[in-house]
Amino acid sequence: MIIPVKWTDEGVNMLDQRLLPTEEKWLMLKTYNDVAAGIRDMVVRGAPAIGVSAAYGVALGAKQFVGTNVVDLEDELDYVCEVLGKTRPTAVNLFWAIDRMKRTFHKAKAEGRSISEIKQTLLQDAKDIHEEDIESQRLIAQFGGELIEDNSTVLTHCNAGALATGGVWGTALGVIRGAVNQGKTISVIADETRPYMQGARLTAWELLQDQIPVRLITDSMSGHVMKNGDVQAVVVGSDRIAANGDVANKIGTYMVAVLARRHGIPFYVAAPLSTVDLNCPTGDQIPIEERDIREITHVKDIQLAPEGIDVSNYAFDVTPNDLITAIITEKGVARAPYVESLKNMFNE
């Protein structure tokens, strides 16, 4: 059972995902700055996991506070939230978790709680966010698993597994695990997911641990395997879902969605409602992170491209809602028109 982020009395314990699959090393992050660096440097990645980590980061920032005045604590937490909020721009779960922790603080403050009580309340809420995240995935696994037919091969892109979440199930891999738990025979094709290789390094590693059959391909092979009839469904996670159902996810997701459409293969997105941003009307408003070009030009110290080459390193792309068969959340399965179906899920 993979839980990549854990609260301890010493701080936040994170599995260093940069070293997988060859090394399993845990880092103890003792300050909110450590947590912010852990998110920015991709010790932890995946939208739900970033949300859980940020919540613990806020709790850690409160724990580090040594003053006696609740107004000073408020100032300090504003700063902590600003630092955590600047780590990665696309995954909305980061901002969702920070906002929820802020609301929890304000409620506790308004209730006249002591600083010690507020610290305790914030920690409890971070733990709740973590538990709710795992519970959401359990439900996503159940609802999504029902959509996958027996004896299917499911293609997935990037890692939307336990490693990308609070743990245990994962979102896209949760759907696959859900189908397997329902007694279905499922195998997986994993896109390696350049440049950061989350598919090769993380998805392959997770599925091997669960003994779910997995075949690794380069991102450029997904069209070929679909054309060969090797793929019966695609399931991916998401970093942000706009109100209209446009989905930001790892770069290359859009390409897979276009190919799935050509081949008549259902394309499912699995994500908790904390990934849905109703304030974002369409995918056009989702900021797309661009990362260090060295991720593309080098693998560790091995140079793959000529010196001085111009490179773009978009970390995400947006898949328009018309290519998405369904969005699987902890509240059930949303289908087009997503403006209504997603909004209804928040009102249930």
Next chain:
Amino acid sequence: MIIPVKWTDEGVNMLDQRLLPTEEKWLMLKTYNDVAAGIRDMVVRGAPAIGVSAAYGVALGAKQFVGTNVVDLEDELDYVCEVLGKTRPTAVNLFWAIDRMKRTFHKAKAEGRSISEIKQTLLQDAKDIHEEDIESQRLIAQFGGELIEDNSTVLTHCNAGALATGGVWGTALGVIRGAVNQGKTISVIADETRPYMQGARLTAWELLQDQIPVRLITDSMSGHVMKNGDVQAVVVGSDRIAANGDVANKIGTYMVAVLARRHGIPFYVAAPLSTVDLNCPTGDQIPIEERDIREITHVKDIQLAPEGIDVSNYAFDVTPNDLITAIITEKGVARAPYVESLKNMFNE
């Protein structure tokens, strides 16, 4: 001016493309076995370059022959051709060049030429194949350049440049060079082309040498840049074109073609007629090479995927003719229906 394969009195001199872009090293291949190994191990790659190299390999095999009987020479050349023919299965230029050299031998034998004369004739024909290849590309550059609009950004996949051919122009990069020579302002987006990184290592290197602006992306970004409106045309090479215009080319080409269609971007294939296999009715009959999975699981000694993982390493895919706007050859521009337009080019 890049000419990756050269005949010398010592043997075939090849630029070792495995070491680019960080090292420019030339290998002197003194036997036909060396040439076969050079093709198999990808010292040289790209369909036209493989054809030229194989022709020189046959000439080298003849040169190595020390007997005095023309029937023994024929046996020896049959064996040489068998060894060279087993190096790579997809690029038809390999078999085209070998067949042409065989025909040249049989003609010289039927004419009662001496062994020394036959050796000389074979070498001359290999040199002719090389010169014709360069001349074909010059014409492809001219015809193809006319199809590219001024101020365009052209996306290309893999390396179909001078390095992939007998030299100087290239096929897909020939079209780009042709457009530039016609006074147009052209920039290029190069897919890095996993797993062998021909885009990052070779296309980027070639275009930097020519000072043609080039931006490198991962294969998974081609959909995103098309969606952004950054691409006005796609040009790729080919390893084999079936009689109906289905195109085998580097894995990922099919994906790019599907994306180009979605975005209404013209998708051009540039290849000499030696790449067209009229004996192959459709793309379904083209054998797709599968290569060592270590190309995907490792970069040099760095392990990217877990031990024991199942991997597919298809080197090529087939793009169906309905996705291809035009095929640019040395005889002009072929358009659908390709069964007729390609056949007509052989009859001109």
